[in-house]
Amino acid sequence: MTSHSKKRAKGRYIIWLLTLLIVIAGVFFFASGNRFYMMSQHMFGQGHMHGADGSGHDEVNMPGLRGKNATPEESAELAIMFRNFETITREVTNLPNGIRTITNSSDTDVMDKLVSHVVGMIGRVETRDDPKIGIQSPTLDIFFARGDEIKTEIDLTDDGIVVTQTSTDPDLVAALQKHAAEVSDMADRGMQAVHEMMMP
Numbered sequence: 001m002t003s004h005s006k007k008r009a010k011g012r013y014i015i016w017l018l019t020l021l022i023v024i025a026g027v028f029f030f031a032s033g034n035r036f037y038m039m040s041q042h043m044f045g046q047g048h049m050h051g052a053d054g055s056g057h058d059e060v061n062m063p064g065l066r067g068k069n070a071t072p073e074e075s076a077e078l079a080i081m082f083r084n085f086e087t088i089t090r091e092v093t094n095l096p097n098g099i100r101t102i103t104n105s106s107d108t109d110v111m112d113k114l115v116s117h118v119v120g121m122i123g124r125v126e127t128r129d130d131p132k133i134g135i136q137s138p139t140l141d142i143f144f145a146r147g148d149e150i151k152t153e154i155d156l157t158d159d160g161i162v163v164t165q166t167s168t169d170p171d172l173v174a175a176l177q178k179h180a181a182e183v184s185d186m187a188d189r190g191m192q193a194v195h196e197m198m199m200p
Contacts, residue, residue, distance in 0.1 A: 070133050077117045080113045081113055092184055098151075101162070139182060
């Protein structure tokens with residue numbers, strides 16, 4: 001092989017090597033860019049969600065309010081209450097054997113949905129029919145497992161919907177009081193309270 005041919009072969013080799021390096025660099029930067037895009041979507045875009053199912057921060061569609069065993073109407077009730085949480089007020093009294101809550105809304109439509117939700121969820125607890133809603137608090141698990149051990153009274157008054165729930169089981173009493181506090185926090189701060197509850 002002449003020196004000229006050797007130079008041409010060496011030149012082709014260098015061009016091939018440079019092309020290979022460019023291709024590898026392109027793949028690397030594409031992959032890095034894609035990861036960055038995914039991370040930015042998670043942190044700042046619609047993908048910014050805390051739920052394990054990716055259902056935490058989309059406050060337009062609120063997918064976390066849907067459930068494996070919940071009706072569309074139940075999810076819609078929750079959405080209305082969360083979007084209008086500032087109209088809701090709550091008063092909670094911890095009893096030795098349970099709780100007494102008074103919940104009201106200054107908006108009549110929200111109040112209607114609130115009453116429907118409360119009555120419907122208490123009915124589900126009594127029949128152990130877990131709606132399995134995406135943002136559902138783990139505190140509710142014991143209710144759906146042992147709902148027949150909770151005694152519930154519901155009254156509608158000028159102050160709002162009054163719910164008294166009692167039990168002879170200390171674990172259920174503790175769960176009733178904890179969940180009442182969680183609901184009050186959601187009534188005060190809306191979805192922000194849910195996000196913080198789900199983060200751990």
